[in-house]
Amino acid sequence: MRILVTGAAGMIGRKLTARLLKERAIAGRAITSIDLHDVVPFDAPDAGDIAIATHASDLSVPGSAASLIEGRPDIVFHLAGIVSGQAEAEFDLGYSVNLDGTRSLFEAVRSAGHAPRVVYTSSIAVYGGPFPDVIPDDFHTSPLSSYGAQKVMGEALLQDYTRRGFMDGVGLRLPGITVRPGKPNKAASGFFSNIIREPLSGLPAVLPVPRSVVCTHASPRAAVGFLIHAAAIDGAAVGPHRNLALPGAAVTVGEQIEALARVAGNDVVKLIREEHDDTIWAMVQNWPTRFEARRARALDFKAEESFDEIIRAYIEDDLNQ
Amino acid sequence: MRILVTGAAGMIGRKLTARLLKERAIAGRAITSIDLHDVVPFDAPDAGDIAIATHASDLSVPGSAASLIEGRPDIVFHLAGIVSGQAEAEFDLGYSVNLDGTRSLFEAVRSAGHAPRVVYTSSIAVYGGPFPDVIPDDFHTSPLSSYGAQKVMGEALLQDYTRRGFMDGVGLRLPGITVRPGKPNKAASGFFSNIIREPLSGLPAVLPVPRSVVCTHASPRAAVGFLIHAAAIDGAAVGPHRNLALPGAAVTVGEQIEALARVAGNDVVKLIREEHDDTIWAMVQNWPTRFEARRARALDFKAEESFDEIIRAYIEDDLNQ
Ligand SMILES: NC(=O)c1ccc[n+]([C@@H]2O[C@H](COP(=O)([O-])OP(=O)(O)OC[C@H]3O[C@@H](n4cnc5c(N)ncnc54)[C@H](O)[C@@H]3O)[C@@H](O)[C@H]2O)c1
Numbered sequence: 001m002r003i004l005v006t007g008a009a010g011m012i013g014r015k016l017t018a019r020l021l022k023e024r025a026i027a028g029r030a031i032t033s034i035d036l037h038d039v040v041p042f043d044a045p046d047a048g049d050i051a052i053a054t055h056a057s058d059l060s061v062p063g064s065a066a067s068l069i070e071g072r073p074d075i076v077f078h079l080a081g082i083v084s085g086q087a088e089a090e091f092d093l094g095y096s097v098n099l100d101g102t103r104s105l106f107e108a109v110r111s112a113g114h115a116p117r118v119v120y121t122s123s124i125a126v127y128g129g130p131f132p133d134v135i136p137d138d139f140h141t142s143p144l145s146s147y148g149a150q151k152v153m154g155e156a157l158l159q160d161y162t163r164r165g166f167m168d169g170v171g172l173r174l175p176g177i178t179v180r181p182g183k184p185n186k187a188a189s190g191f192f193s194n195i196i197r198e199p200l201s202g203l204p205a206v207l208p209v210p211r212s213v214v215c216t217h218a219s220p221r222a223a224v225g226f227l228i229h230a231a232a233i234d235g236a237a238v239g240p241h242r243n244l245a246l247p248g249a250a251v252t253v254g255e256q257i258e259a260l261a262r263v264a265g266n267d268v269v270k271l272i273r274e275e276h277d278d279t280i281w282a283m284v285q286n287w288p289t290r291f292e293a294r295r296a297r298a299l300d301f302k303a304e305e306s307f308d309e310i311i312r313a314y315i316e317d318d319l320n321q
Numbered sequence: 322m323r324i325l326v327t328g329a330a331g332m333i334g335r336k337l338t339a340r341l342l343k344e345r346a347i348a349g350r351a352i353t354s355i356d357l358h359d360v361v362p363f364d365a366p367d368a369g370d371i372a373i374a375t376h377a378s379d380l381s382v383p384g385s386a387a388s389l390i391e392g393r394p395d396i397v398f399h400l401a402g403i404v405s406g407q408a409e410a411e412f413d414l415g416y417s418v419n420l421d422g423t424r425s426l427f428e429a430v431r432s433a434g435h436a437p438r439v440v441y442t443s444s445i446a447v448y449g450g451p452f453p454d455v456i457p458d459d460f461h462t463s464p465l466s467s468y469g470a471q472k473v474m475g476e477a478l479l480q481d482y483t484r485r486g487f488m489d490g491v492g493l494r495l496p497g498i499t500v501r502p503g504k505p506n507k508a509a510s511g512f513f514s515n516i517i518r519e520p521l522s523g524l525p526a527v528l529p530v531p532r533s534v535v536c537t538h539a540s541p542r543a544a545v546g547f548l549i550h551a552a553a554i555d556g557a558a559v560g561p562h563r564n565l566a567l568p569g570a571a572v573t574v575g576e577q578i579e580a581l582a583r584v585a586g587n588d589v590v591k592l593i594r595e596e597h598d599d600t601i602w603a604m605v606q607n608w609p610t611r612f613e614a615r616r617a618r619a620l621d622f623k624a625e626e627s628f629d630e631i632i633r634a635y636i637e638d639d640l641n642q
């Protein structure tokens with residue numbers, strides 16, 4: 001089984017690669033090669049007898065997608081993208097990578113003609129408020145950010161290219177991926193991770209919104225689990241609607257902090273300082289809170305059930321590594 | 322007030338132009354110029370003291386949109402498009418005109434910098450089944466046709482370009498526009514009009530689906546009314562969600578035929594021959610039926626309440642002209 005990962009140098013890409021190299025198979029089929037692609041140059045991890053290669057190119061530049069598909073991968077994990085904060089700050093860059101890059105990749109897949117499984121990382125940013133208490137699977141995707149608009153367009157392409165038989169796509173509307181390891185990225189939602197990650201390393205963190213803010217979270221480990229599950233899922237079971245809202249732990253920021261206290265103690269929690277930020281607060285109020293995710297649950301996508309588990313996943317997978 | 326119409330040689334474009342020339346103002350502001358654009362060359366109607374011009378170019382070709390926006394129109398009616406049947410048959414053409422053409426136009430508007438009102442003709446093809454009995458305004462747009470996918474992408478662009486202040490867009494999800502005058506076009510939904518128009522002219526017509534099929538219809542006259550209403554509507558009242566489902570007369574094909582009998586007599590109805598078509602029937606089952614259209618009604622978009630009215634509008638506006 002040949003695998004291609006775009007955006008492989010990113011946070012989820014690295015964790016996905018590590019998991020693939022650990023499991024060495026997807027749904028019982030051995031992995032023979034992994035092509036890792038990103039716009040930033042990076043080193044391939046050691047892969048034993050799996051043929052591994054890295055490719056550095058800008059997906060939005062004509063021709064670069066085609067060369068990635070030359071090896072006719074069986075599974076394409078399409079993770080390359082400009083995240084929300086940057087897509088809002090750099091309008092043209094966001095459209096060029098998130099829309100044109102995605103379209104180029106799908107076109108290259110179409111030209112290759114072997115209709116591989118394509119797993120696409122969409123986002124809950126496809127939704128725009130106001131929201132019902134719990135968002136059903138058939139709730140409209142009417143985004144209120146450029147990033148969300150670009151993801152909606154990627155989803156529409158994925159579904160259409162799949163319906164036409166050009167590929168076998170599954171789009172995943174990832175919830176907030178928390179705790180994000182390493183340094184903060186340009187996502188405006190960074191604080192959801194910062195308030196856990198920084199205190200766990202003995203560093204101060206700023207909470208810019210009220211504790212009542214609700215968000216649905218899954219760990220990077222769960223995100224990788226979603227991707228691998230989607231890689232092997234029966235397309236007929238997914239049906240014609242190819243973009244899925246996913247389960248996760250829906251908690252308030254207050255509950256996140258209570259979980260942190262339970263897992264790491266009250267002194268750690270004291271490192272969180274509340275400092276209101278109007279810009280972030282304005283954005284957060286347009287973010288979705290809870291999801292029904294009925295289809296994804298029925299299709300056996302699994303996430304953590306509590307925020308305590310999410311913190312423990314971070315401690316095991318990142319802090320203690 | 323300067324006006325630009327793309328797709329002006331099309332069915333709705335011609336009727337919109339005629340109405341603008343008759344009313345000579347929108348919401349009390351006098352029309353000073355009308356630029357009519359289409360890929361097919363056509364003659365400008367007589368316009369008296371309104372400066373009228375036609376422009377023949379392919380909207381999807383780089384540069385052509387920019388030249389249309391040079392005159393800094395106050396209102397852009399963007400009607401140019403490849404209709405559903407053809408977008409399904411000619412994949413690349415559909416994306417090139419419906420997606421790239423729309424994006425070029427919006428980019429040209431963004432470059433011009435004066436943020437005009439842009440009225441965009443989307444379609445109920447943005448929806449994919451299964452459907453609830455009545456489709457609410459916040460029902461997901463998960464299309465099951467290439468045309469629908471392209472319209473979803475146009476809607477996402479429109480909403481984002483509006484939110485960013487590049488234009489002041491309103492997207493209208495037109496219901497079935499019935500009775501379509503003239504020759505049948507390549508829309509698979511052609512029979513909804515054919516079974517009325519052809520018999521009214523003494524010609525036979527084929528009904529390829531069961532009489533129980535439900536669709537929401539508005540006349541071309543009502544469609545033009547929607548466009549003109551959208552041209553002048555207060556953007557703040559529309560709010561951030563810029564794409565609207567519209568009202569119409571939701572009737573079964575059987576009720577359409579009963580209305581025809583009431584308006585034109587039983588002999589006319591006898592010209593309809595039932596001849597089942599599996600391909601059309603398969604498509605029709607994925608088409609939406611009834612809409613709540615609560616937002617559009619609250620915003621005072623008006624359509625016919627009965628199919629009898631729709632037939633009479635056709636007789637007055639087309640058959641007797
Ligand atoms: N982390 C989250 O909370 C979250 C939530 C929803 C969706 N997503 C989506 O999941 C995907 C991966 O997320 P992540 O958290 O790993 O993000 P990330 O920013 O860590 O990784 C994205 C990668 O894409 C690469 N990239 C950017 N432009 C590129 C280009 N032109 N060509 C090739 N590669 C390019 C970047 O260099 C980066 O390595 C993204 O598409 C993101 O939008 C993430």
Ligand SMILES: NC(=O)c1ccc[n+]([C@@H]2O[C@H](COP(=O)([O-])OP(=O)(O)OC[C@H]3O[C@@H](n4cnc5c(N)ncnc54)[C@H](O)[C@@H]3O)[C@@H](O)[C@H]2O)c1
Nearest residue numbers: 328330331332333359360379380400401402442444495498
């Ligand atoms: N009629 C309906 O039932 C209906 C329903 C929903 C939405 N719509 C939408 O409303 C709009 C107008 O519909 P219509 O019924 O008048 O369709 P139409 O086919 O009669 O008119 C569309 C016009 O666009 C022009 N066009 C095509 N490609 C072009 C290009 N590359 N550059 C410039 N012009 C181009 C065509 O020449 C045509 O004159 C379309 O966007 C259509 O998708 C129509």
